[in-house]
Amino acid sequence: xQKVTQAQTEIxxxxxxxxxxxxxxxxxxxxxxxxxxxxxxxxxxxxxxxRNSFDExxxxxxxxxxxxxxxxxxxxxxxxxxxxxxxAVYFCALSGTQGAQKLVFGQGTRLTINP
Amino acid sequence: EAGVAQSPRYKIIEKxxxxxxxxxxxxxxxxxxxxQQILGQGPKLLIQFQNNGVVDDSQLPKDxxxxxxxxGVDSTLKIQPAKLEDSAVYLCASSLDRWDRVEAFFGQGTRLTVV
Numbered sequence: 001x002q003k004v005t006q007a008q009t010e011i012x013x014x015x016x017x018x019x020x021x022x023x024x025x026x027x028x029x030x031x032x033x034x035x036x037x038x039x040x041x042x043x044x045x046x047x048x049x050x051r052n053s054f055d056e057x058x059x060x061x062x063x064x065x066x067x068x069x070x071x072x073x074x075x076x077x078x079x080x081x082x083x084x085x086x087x088a089v090y091f092c093a094l095s096g097t098q099g100a101q102k103l104v105f106g107q108g109t110r111l112t113i114n115p
Numbered sequence: 116e117a118g119v120a121q122s123p124r125y126k127i128i129e130k131x132x133x134x135x136x137x138x139x140x141x142x143x144x145x146x147x148x149x150x151q152q153i154l155g156q157g158p159k160l161l162i163q164f165q166n167n168g169v170v171d172d173s174q175l176p177k178d179x180x181x182x183x184x185x186x187g188v189d190s191t192l193k194i195q196p197a198k199l200e201d202s203a204v205y206l207c208a209s210s211l212d213r214w215d216r217v218e219a220f221f222g223q224g225t226r227l228t229v230v
Contacts, residue, residue, distance in 0.1 A: 004157075033217055043204060045158070045221035091157055095217065102171050103148070103208075103219055105157030 002027045004094050004106035012112040013082055021077040021109045023092030029053075034068065034075045035093040035103070045091070051075060053097075082113045117141065119222035121207050127228045133195035136225045140188070140209030146170075147184055148219060149192050150206040158206055164190065165212070197229045 003026040013019050025034065036048040049059065051068050059066045063080045079086055089108045095101045120139040128134050140147050146165050150158035161180065163171040166187040175182070179198070184190040194201055204226050208219040 035218060037221075042223065043226070044223045045206065045208070047218050047220060050218045093157075097214070097217075101146075101217060102160045102163055103158075105159075107155075107157050 002029075002032075002094050002096070002104045004092050004104055006090075006092055006106035006109050008109045009107070010110045010112070012114060014114050015084055016081050018078060018080050019082050019111065019113075021079075021090050021092075021111065023075045023077065023106060025073050025075065025092070025094045027094060027096070029096045029098075031097040033095045033097060033101075035095070036066065036075075036077050037091045037093060037105075039089040039091065039108070041088070048077075079111075084113050084115055087111060087113045119207055119209055119220055121205075121222035121225055123225055124223065125226050125228075127230060128197055130199055130229050131196040133193065134197055134227065135191050135193045136205050136207075136227075138190045138192070138207030138222060140190070140207070141220055143211070144209035144220075145187070145212045146210045146219075147190050148206075148208040148210075149182055149190070150208065150221075152204045152206055152224070154203070161192070161205075194227075197227075199229050202227060202229045 005024045032053045034051045038046045065078045067076045089110045091108045092106045093103045095103050149161045152158040161175045162182045164184040167184045182192045204224040206224045208221040210219040
């Protein structure tokens, strides 16, 4: 069975601070995909990134960066110089690469950026 | 490109009543998902279609929930009769069937309140 754990339920920081959201996953699949989604107060889940299990390169997109470590089954997300607009609930998710490929989500981390 | 469309945005019903939700996926997306998101939790997959066939409905409470995808495009999710614990946001998502574009794109959801 697949499982995603986001141990941080809520994080609150002051604007311009860096913040890291943790994600640990469990799967028996040898190949899989990992995702991060953002859910602002409007409710829509916004896709941020997809990572294939065979690609362990870290990725940076503007103020966002992702650290994928297969050895520790982690896929952490860092926001540099946080802004108030980053306030949202962030979800880490996992899917297989064969068959139905359903997305399994973690419980989410509510991030609040205070001015 | 238009996103995933869902209606209605909000619905309040009494327990034991029936309700239906509608979803129009992104054009060309073969896979369609219905997720249930209870307040404070991550989304949970209810049913997944590939074209108009069901590929996963293992977590759909089939005694009260039903879903169909007509002609492999639009989809409806029905609850009959509703229970108090069905209060949640129902999210529809769609994705391409390509190995390099597996990410799901979500609609704004329908917030259901059962009283």
